[in-house]
Amino acid sequence: MTERALILIEGSRGNGPLYMKAAARLGLYPITLSADPTQYNYLAVEHGEAIRADTDNLDAMIGQCSRLSASYDIAGITGFAGRDESEYLIISNLCRHFGLPGPNPVSIEQCYDKFAQRELLAQAGVPVPAYRLATGATDIESSAIEIGLPVILKPVVGSGSSGVRLCRNLAELTEHTDYLLGGKHAWRSSPKILVEEFAQGPYYSVDTMGNEIIAVGTADFGRPPYFIAREYIFPAPLTGRQYDCVAEISLRCLRALGLGWGPANVELRWTKRGPVAIEINPRLPGLATPRLVLLAYGVDLVTEHIKLVIGEKSDLHITRSQVAGARFLVPDSNGILDWVDGDKRAAAELGVAEVELYVKPKAEIVRTSDYRDAIGHVIATSPHHTQTETILERATSLITWSIIPFATPAEQEPIGNR
Numbered sequence: 519m520t521e522r523a524l525i526l527i528e529g530s531r532g533n534g535p536l537y538m539k540a541a542a543r544l545g546l547y548p549i550t551l552s553a554d555p556t557q558y559n560y561l562a563v564e565h566g567e568a569i570r571a572d573t574d575n576l577d578a579m580i581g582q583c584s585r586l587s588a589s590y591d592i593a594g595i596t597g598f599a600g601r602d603e604s605e606y607l608i609i610s611n612l613c614r615h616f617g618l619p620g621p622n623p624v625s626i627e628q629c630y631d632k633f634a635q636r637e638l639l640a641q642a643g644v645p646v647p648a649y650r651l652a653t654g655a656t657d658i659e660s661s662a663i664e665i666g667l668p669v670i671l672k673p674v675v676g677s678g679s680s681g682v683r684l685c686r687n688l689a690e691l692t693e694h695t696d697y698l699l700g701g702k703h704a705w706r707s708s709p710k711i712l713v714e715e716f717a718q719g720p721y722y723s724v725d726t727m728g729n730e731i732i733a734v735g736t737a738d739f740g741r742p743p744y745f746i747a748r749e750y751i752f753p754a755p756l757t758g759r760q761y762d763c764v765a766e767i768s769l770r771c772l773r774a775l776g777l778g779w780g781p782a783n784v785e786l787r788w789t790k791r792g793p794v795a796i797e798i799n800p801r802l803p804g805l806a807t808p809r810l811v812l813l814a815y816g817v818d819l820v821t822e823h824i825k826l827v828i829g830e831k832s833d834l835h836i837t838r839s840q841v842a843g844a845r846f847l848v849p850d851s852n853g854i855l856d857w858v859d860g861d862k863r864a865a866a867e868l869g870v871a872e873v874e875l876y877v878k879p880k881a882e883i884v885r886t887s888d889y890r891d892a893i894g895h896v897i898a899t900s901p902h903h904t905q906t907e908t909i910l911e912r913a914t915s916l917i918t919w920s921i922i923p924f925a926t927p928a929e930q931e932p933i934g935n936r
Contacts, residue, residue, distance in 0.1 A: 523547045523590035524824065525583060527573055527597030527612070528605045529558035531876060532804045533820065534598065538564040540821040546593055546828070551582060574604065576611055583612060594618055594827035599801055603630045603677050606801055619829050621800055625776035629800045632674050632712050635775065642774035644767065645794045647715035653708070658695050659688070661713035667691070671698065674710040678804070678889035684716060684743040717787040717794045722754055723803065724768040724784040725811060726777075727822060727834055731765050733811045740848070744887040747805060749910070751843040752814040755903055760788075767793045775800070781823050783807075806844035806895055813842035813871055813899045842871070842899040845910040846892040853921040855881045855893070860916040864896055867916070869909040872897040883921055893919070 524546040526537060534550075538560065541548040548566035555561055555568035572578040586592060595613050599606045606621075607630050613620025628634050633651045640646055650661035651674070662669045662685065671694050672682040681703045685691040699709055725733040736754035739745045756764065768784040771777075775798055783803040785796040802808055808819045816837030825832045857879050865873040875894040877883070885891045896917070898909040 520589075520591040521547050522593040522828075523549050523586065524593055524828070525586070525595040525597075525612075526550045527579070527595070527609050528552050529555075529561065530598040530804055531558070531560075532806065533802060533808060534558055535560040535564060536808055536820045537596075537824065538566055540818070540824055541566070544821070544824060544828070546824070547590065549586065549590070551579065551597075573608065576608055579608055579612055580615055583616065592616070592618070594824070594829070595620065596823070596827045599677050599799070599804075603675065603799075606630070619779075619827055621780050622776055626800050628775055629777070629798055630675060632672065632676075632797065633710065635798060636712070638774050639771060639795055639798075642770065644770050644774055645791065647717045647794060647796070649715065650713045652711045652713050655692075655695050655699060658711060658713055659691065662688075662691050665713060665715050668716045670712075670714045670716055671695070672712050672714065673698070673703065673705070674712050675707065677799070679745040679747075680886070680888040680890075682745055682888070684745075686743065690743065717789050717796060719787045719789040719794075721796075722756075722764055722786045722788065722793070723750070723807070724764060724786065725803070725807065725819065726768065726772060726782045726784065727780065727819065727826075727832060729769065729772060729778055730834055731768060732817055732819065732834060732836075733815055734761065734764055735807070735810065746848060746887065746891050747846055747889065748848065749843060749845045750806060750810060751841065751903065751906065752807075752810045753841070764788075764793055767795060771795050771798050780826055781819060805846075805889065805892075806897055809872065809897060810842040810844055813897070814838065814840050840899050840901060841903050841906045842897065843906045843910050844895050844897045845914050847875075847894040847896070847914065847917060847919075848891050849883055849885070849893060849919070849921055851921050851923065852884050853882075853923040855879050855883050856920040856922050858894075858917070858919040860918055861894070864913040864916045867898075867909065867913045869898045869900050869905070870896060870913050871899050873913070873917075 524541045538548050550568045551571040561568045571582050597609050610621045610623040610626040648665045652658040668686040683694045723735045734754045735752035738749045740748040781802045783799040786793045822832035861873050877893050896913045900906045
C-alpha cells in the first residue's frame with residue numbers, strides 16, 4: 519500500500535515541529551521541501567524526509583510534487599509563510615493545480631499585498647488606520663505629513679514585523695526611510711512601503727478556522743519604536759460586549775478578503791473609535807500561539823488544519839477553559855551568547871508548561887528589531903489571568919544569560935546584510 523504523505527513547503531522554528539508531530543499522529547509521512555533544509559534544526563530529529571528544492575518557483579514545485587506522487591499518495595500540501603508570505607501563495611497554487619483542499623490563491627494574494635488588503639477592507643467598510651502607498655522618500659514624507667505624525671512605516675510585503683517601525687517625528691521618519699530604501703532591508707521585489715496611521719490602543723489577536731472564531735488573545739510588544747512581541751495571553755480579558763465587537767469586525771475582515779477556508783489570524787487595535795483592523799494573515803500565526811490556544815481552549819489548531827488539508831472534517835469544539843501565556847526572552851545587546859542558566863529551574867516551576875531556548879551558547883546574537891530577536895520563551899497556564907502572569911514573571915526571572923560584545927562594529931551587522 520502506498521504511503522500517504524503530507525508535503526510541507528519550507529519550515530518554521532515554532533510551528534514546524536508541531537506540524538511534523540501532528541502529521542505522524544494522523545498516519546501521514548511528512549516531506550519538507552525547502553531551499554535550505556539545514557536551517558530547520560528539527561528536521562534532523564523529527565520523523566520524515568527533507569528535500570532541497572526551489573520553493574520560490576511554482577513550476578519547480580509542481581515538478582517536484584509530481585515526482586513525489588510516483589512514490590507516495592500525496593494526501594495534502596501545506597507549509598509556512600516565510601519572511602515575505604510568498605511561500606503561502608505558492609502553496610495555494612500547488613493545491614489548486616493538484617486538486618487538493620487549500621486556500622483560494624486570489625484571497626492569499628490579496629492578503630500577501632498589505633496595500634491591496636487595506637483597499638479591500640476599506641471598500642468593505644471595515645475600520646482601518648489611515649494609510650498611503652509610497653515608493654520613494656518624497657512619497658513617504660508627504661504621506662506622513664498628510665496622515666499626521668506619528669506614523670508606522672512597513673513594507674507592503676513581509677511578516678514578523680520585519681522592517682516595521684513607529685516614526686514619531688521627521689528625524690525618525692528619515693532614519694527609517696533610509697534604512698528601508700538604502701539597501702539595508704532585504705527586498706525581493708521593487709520596494710513598496712505602507713505609510714500608516716498609528717492606531718493606539720490594546721492589541722488583540724483573533725484566530726479563526728474557516729468562518730469560525732476559535733480564540734482571542736492579547737499581546738505586549740515592549741517599548742516602541744519597534745514591535746517585538748514580549749508576551750501573549752489567551753484568552754484576552756474582554757467583556758461580553760467587547761468580545762462580540764471584536765468577533766464581528768474579524769468576521770467582516772474574512773468576508774472582505776474571501777477567507778472562508780482554513781486558518782487565519784486577524785490583528786486588531788481597540789482605539790478611541792473601537793476595534794480597527796491592523797492586519798489579516800491567511801494562515802496560523804507563528805511564535806507560540808498554537809501552543810497557547812491548545813492549553814487555553816483545548817483546540818489543536820495545527821492538527822485541525824492538517825485535517826482540512828487532507829480533506830477531512832476538523833473538530834473545533836472548545837474543551838478547556840484556562841488562561842495560557844507566553845513570555846519571550848529578548849536580549850538587549852548584540853554579541854556572542856556566553857551562557858544561559860536557570861531554564862531548568864524555570865521549567866520546574868508549578869504552572870509552567872514549557873521552556874524553550876532557540877539558541878545555544880556560542881551563538882551570534884544580532885538583533886533585527888523583529889520576531890527574530892527572541893532567544894526563547896516560557897509558557898505557563900492556570901485558571902486565572904493574574905495567576906498566569908505571576909507564574910510567567912517568576913519563571914522568566916530565573917533565566918539569566920551573558921552576552922560577550924562583538925570585538926568590532928562590523929560584526930554587529932545582521933548576517934543578511936554582510
